[in-house]
Amino acid sequence: MFKSSRTASGPGAALAALAGAQFTVMLATSIVNVALPQIRSGVGLSDNGTTWVINAYGLAFGALLLAGGRVADLLGRRSVLLAGLALFGAASVAAGLADTSAVLIGARAAQGVGAAAIAPAALALVMDVFPPGPNRGKALAVWGAVSGAGGAAGVLLGGVLTQTWGWSSIFYAVGIGAFGVLAAVAAFVRHQRTGTAAGRFDLLGTAAVTLALTALVWGLTTARRSGWTDASVLAAFGLATVLMAAFVLIELRHPHPLLPVQLLRAGRVTKGNFLMALLGSVWIALFFFLPLYQQQVLGSSPLMTGFGQLPLAAANMLGSTLAPRIVRRIGATATVAAALLSEAAGLLWLSRISAHGSYLVDILGPSILVGLGLSVAFVQLTALSVEGVAKEYAGLAGGLVNTSRQVGGAIGLAVLATLAGSVTNHVSAHQSYLEALAAGYRVAFGVSAAVLTTAALLAVLLTRRPSVPTATPAPTSAPAVNAPKG
Template identity: 90%
Template sequence: MSKSSRATAGRGAALAALAGAQFTVMLATSIVNVALPQIRSGVGLSDNGTTWVINAYGLAFGALLLAGGRVADLLGRRSVLLAGLAVFGAASVAAGLAESSAALIGARTVQGVGAAAIAPAALALVMDVFPPGPARGKALAVWGAVSGAGGAAGVLLGGVLTQAWGWSWIFHAVGIGAFGVVAAVAAFVPHNRPGTDPGRFDLPGTAAVTLALTALVWGLTTARSSGWTDASVLTAFGLAAVLMAAFVLIELRHPRPLLPLRLLRAGRVTAGNFLMALLGSVWIALFFFLPQYQQQVLGSSPLMTGFGQLPLAAANMLGSTLAPRVARRVGATVTVAAALLSEAAGLLWLSRVSAHGSYLVDILGPSMLVGLGLSIAFVQLTALSVEGVAKEDAGLAGGLVNTSRQVGGAIGLAVLATLAGSVTNHVAAHRTYPEALTAGYRVAFGVSAAVLTAAALLAVLLTRRPGDLTATPASLSAPAVTAPHG
């Protein structure tokens, strides 16, 4: 085998290990959705406690991503990734062994902490292993495929394991997978040098933004059950605003800020992150509402609900494969806008689901259209969000784009769940319960389609540059650091 062939094989093994890390993070986000009724009875959860089985993971994950990205830059991305995977795996096993609601929710919180270290470190390592060019485009395509497939696979695996062995195995399986990825990363991912001068880490800024995101995500998730005008919810939002203002002031004065302005000025980082937040706002909600419709309205078992996600996952992998090729041919702007419109069309189709429908008529076609658009948009927005970023900021850039998606998802799910619940309660007064649920889901899917349509229009305005309709995205073909654009 030639030297170049060995290098290519080595990069491929490293990418497989890093993609496995991303897959486990996405899997843990969706795998619990199908099993919630069984988890509730298994550990005696209340209605509010059942919600926090999901929220505890998302809260810790979203709040700590920026900090995780910067710590990875300073202490070494490979080391932080391995530590995050170990924490994540141990917490997953602990969740499966939990015999009380407090133990389960606590384990899910620690899972989120581990995920906040994994996601930005793994993405930064992909950028380290694959320099700008076609190879990075293909690597990001794999990244997009496993990210989207992780959400769909979570529903499938959750259904299979819950029906076969019980809910605890959804956590044990994730834990076993995480430790397998630890071995793969240790074997195949090369070491990288830690950053310089870790003693000047922006601790005040990190504390401010972490607490701000915690307050924001907590307020959003609590609003779903307590209402938007609840005193604790309003207090959380007010605290988040104050802390975010403090974070901005700290960043303007700190010599080594957590979020330096150079990062937001690089390439199309700001536009990519804003659009990723809009994409995330409907992404997480989709994998929440679709299984609920299949089980509560169509009467599908957890197993059949899981299998119903396979066409979406297949479309997702196809779209991720096509994304770099499409982007090289028509440019970033057209690719993002077309992908968002494709997903919007699929969600608009889903907004016509029926209380007396079927999987083949109501779900199969639109879910494939959604999966295709979602994957292409995710791959290209990830590329834009790391475009032109200096090597020493790669972990932070990965943390920022994951934060945008996660916080956008928390906002979207809170708003859409509240809206769907309000419609369901109104319709339930004069219709059957399945019809009332369907009415709520239809509104949620319709609003999601409107959000993505607006995002597609914004993509044209925010990401287009002169000649971009035929240009290759800078993140896939340009030098490592491009000229800043404000």
């Protein structure tokens, strides 16, 4: 059976290594954003191909996370984490060596496959090292800090490396980081002899849901170029619908389904994942549009664009540190709602950008609001999404919450990029190109703010605990679960 993941150096060293794995995954999500103009000219990408540099990673990551979590539970989380880091590092080096768009996009997809093994296995190991209680809350705060900081740091590091050594260096840096984290995990996270779950792998269900998500995001991305009524786009949506229906039928009949009902019924797992998907739908888009506005409209260099992300990263780390204290004071539901509204306010502020704006006036203030809200919401939604989960499903729970965020992000980016592009094309007919770009970005930020405001209202309705009648005491034999209050 599974043994607790303790190390000779203590849980702190294990947490540092596991947090490093999560940081590396998040870094790879955003580090390419600043370098997109240079990558586009370097390998001859089209406008649609540029989006796929982001989506190839995000789609492979999101579509395979459930499988990654299940494999980690079956084969052992440490082993799967090490294998994922090795693949991730090798794919990063391959991306740096790419001289064609096909090789680059393929390497980014391979990075996503590695990340799909890393993220759920690492989160499950954190849950194992830190049982439910205050220490787990602190560990998830660290997890949230490195997750959000990884996105912001990716923009900074991407700017520095692109301007100094060219776009290939960003992938080499990620690869070196992945191999460094691999060594740390091997040193500080103790070997697990077996997995935690029984049963066999649901290959058919995994194939169905992976292909369904692929068809969905491909259709959304293609719609930006070809239009929503294009035959290939409609066919992709239809295929996604059929495959998702097939996935549901497979799961109902499989003796060991990829997504067991027991997991979805635990605690507030389903509600937390739904809200995480809404948060994710604007998360990746934020780190896509903001650097583009700074470079294409304000004329900032990649280096200055990267430094411009420092206040957001600092606010993110501060918010993650404060999240457990806020939850203890006002409860989980109020914390999630307030955090989402804070981020929505920052995005609404960003929706006022103009072609003649400046960093200090248009970006600095809203970046701080966004960073604070994003970090607190992420920490608490992660906690809700693994609340009350049985030990044998910890890897799968980690895969599910990451799936919700990543697939939500891929869909959100596709929709928002389509919307922004449509607005830009319309405005460019009677205004300058810079004005048209700014108009498109304004709409993307404004819609993002509306999505998060809706999510905050839903959080109040969905995550509040139902009242428990005082006349019906809990069974004395039930195990205690220190879930977040609220």
